[in-house]
Amino acid sequence: MIRNAALGSAATLITGTLAASLLLATPASAATAGRDNGLPEALGVQLAAARAARTGIEWKDCPADWGFAAPIQCGWVKVPLDYAKPFGKTIDIAVDRAVSTGTKEERQGALVYNPGGPGGSGMRFPRRSTTKSPLWVNTAKAYDFVGFDPRGVGHSAPISCVDPQEFVKAPKADPVPDSAADKSAQRKLAAEYADGCKERSGEMLPYMTTPNTARDLDVIRAALGEKKLNFLGVSYGTYIGGVYATLFPNHVRRMIVDSVVNPAQDNIWYEANLGQDVAFQTRWNDWQDWVAKNDATFHLGDTRAKVEAKYQELRAKAKAHPLGGIVGPAELIGFFQGAPYYDSSWVPVAQTFAAWAAGDEQALIDAIAPDMTDIAGNAASENGNAVYTAVECADAKWPTSWSKWDRDNSKLHEKYPFLTWSNAWMNLPCATWKSKQSNPIEVGANAKRGLPPVLIVQSERDAATPYEGGVELHRRLGGSRLITEKNAGSHGVTSLVNPCINTRVDAYLLTGKVDAQDVTCDPHAAPVAPAPAAARALTSDAAPANSVFPAREELPAIR
Secondary structure, eight states: OHHHHHHHHHHHHHHHHHHHHHHHHOHHHHHHHHHHHOHHHHHHHHHHHHHHHHHOOOOEEOOGGGTOOTTOEEEEEEEESSTTSTTSOEEEEEEEEEOOSSOTTTOOEEEEEEOOTTTOOOTTTTHHHHTTOGGGHHHHHHEEEEEEOOTTSTTSSOOOSSOHHHHHOSOOOOSSOSSHHHHHHHHHHHHHHHHHHHHHHTTTGGGOOHHHHHHHHHHHHHHTTOSSEEEEEETHHHHHHHHHHHHOGGGEEEEEEESOOOOOGGGTTHHHHHHHHHHHHHHHHHHHHHHHHTHHHHOSOSSHHHHHHHHHHHHHHHHHSOBTTTBOHHHHHHHHTHHHHOGGGHHHHHHHHHHHHTTOHHHHHHHHSOOTTOHHHHHHHHHHHHHHHHHHHHHSOOOOOHHHHHHHHHHHHHHOTTTHHHHHHHHGGGGGOOSOOOOOOOTTTTOSSSOOOOEEEEETTOSSSOTHHHHHHHHHSTTOEEEEETTOOOSOGGGSOOHHHHHHHHHHHHHOOOOSSOEEEOOOOOOOOOOHHHHTTOOGGGSOTTOSSOOOSSOSOOO
């Protein structure tokens, strides 16, 4: 007993000495993080980063069931579950990489990527290098492309809130309520979901915050052997980037944020979701206008009103009798919201809709119905939703008054009905959350000293992350540059072909240079509808199951 006590005292002394030395060695970084989220976490992340720098990452071939073939390599980075207790419980963060393709002289380090969510995995990012993606070949010469599963996601201590097979079962209740009883039923489901999160993942929930993910990112930086971070964040990944730039301004080398979450403290996250409802309606209208202009191809109506009427006809029929016994209004929204998200979905969504209107119901069923045999895919879907909920509920304090939720969403639904109630029910578990809820940090408050120019890219009509978010982050990060893609609304601009943007992204990552002032770019090429003759050949083969959306690195982000 005496020996153990002595060892404990020695360990405490060593820990305190190391913490003190780290604080003295990097006072700006510690003080910056301390003002925003507490000195214990500031010291904890420095201790974790110092350990990671010594340990590094043991890169190996990826496990076969991860789906990443050589030359992509995988590894692990150990981080504290709670940064206030850096010598307490740890979790392992999964990372992967594709090494730079250029010469030793061309190499500039590692470029770390987050695709958004919350709940998205960045592990597919290295494939942009190994598949020689044309937009990224120049950058791949200079950087190792590094992806990771954020805490709680995928292979990184994954969390869960409900049995995955139950999660994907369909049809679900119509999200648009017809009565007070419908609202009560949805409230019950939301409360049960919150309870399930606590029961299945309670230990992780208090620590599923964006600041902790930003701290994990700094530990990953250290484990990679990088003095400073090169980072590309899309959608929710932009909020991670903004928080990182606030906590660790002196650790940033290059940072691109694409399709930006408005980081204002009073916007995280309740108001952000209300703003989404407005923006999704705007982009839904854009898609309907485009469908109407291509009525010779799709035959869904030659005005927006007629296209909307056809959608409401489909919705009513699916509510009365779910298509194939599986596809009801909730499943339709999950499918059709792909069009407001991504321009690349405009044609396939319209084709599948047109096939239904022409009498081919099976095309729509095949595109939407869950695959109950896809155990791994269903688990990934449930995990992504669990992380989305856990992060948004933990990041901020949410309204607990049902009357406020009811009043706000009922009013919004009158003018912006496409997504409002669906979005409300998705977020309602936060009203009865059974774990700690934090206060959002003031992004940019401490980022003025030592932060290099951050490149911000934003389309004007983005549905998931409205344009105001890019403007707000630009205002908060001094020296940043904003590239606006005007008259466009696809989510994830840097993955699209637009030379006005692509050349500037390359120039920034390769040289660090930004324009002397903000830039406005013309939109990327608009989707092109098939010729009417081709459309007449539509059959159930036009939209096979799970083919509606092109492969992407991210889940639908900030849903």
